[in-house]
Amino acid sequence: MNEPVTSETYAAQLRRLAELTARVQEQQEEARSWYAQQCAAADHAVAESADEVTRAEHELVAARESQEQVNAEVAVLWQELN
Template sequence: MNEPVTSQTYAAQLRRLAELTARVREQREEARTWYEQQCAAADRAVAESAHEVSRAERELAAAPAPEATDDPVALLDGVRDLLRRTRQPGELPGNVNPMLALCGVGGALLAYALGAVVRALGIRDDGDLAVGLPVLALVVTLLGPVLGLIPARLIADRRHAVLSPRPVLIVVVAGLATTLLLLTLPLP
């Protein structure tokens, strides 16, 4: 900005000073304009924020429940009680009883089929396996009623319920009846 002047005349120095003064005046005016614009933008932002805060305060005042007391502890206790009750699994409804019975029947059929395969292997073999495999086949077949509890547990889990004695009894009785029916049938 301050460049050395080669001519040391008074008129040249005045002209140079006038140019620098005009340039400084322009820069000051530009800075003042920029400052005023920034202040105006900040004022607008503050006004908009104040409007948003007052709107949020109105919404907050309208939001509390009409029966709410000034004591937030009572409200929090109510929420805790509600959360505790919703987390507890309930009983399986009665409309799933046919599915539970099918689980028992399916478990008995699967165990009987596995037992039949093991019996067939025992018939083909001689020696110790011929004696041991039919016993193993009987044990596998008798586990059929209990095998139906696996899919029953999956049903209970999907419905967020407990597998209480009633559903267990339905599965085991259906599986036991199927197993007894299959064992009384004549083998081919």
């Protein structure tokens, strides 16, 4: 059956429980902090990627305009040669 627990053992167990509880709370806070940092880094990466996509879209528009201009110049030159 259950043996009686001395007050010293009980007090030691309570201290141990308090220590473990404090450690768990520290680890939980560390995990929350790590998660927040990961989310912030991911948000930053997404924003940078969105900026890169916007720049690429602008470059594409400029390239298409340049292509159209070159094609128009080629058409004029071709007509002059024929």
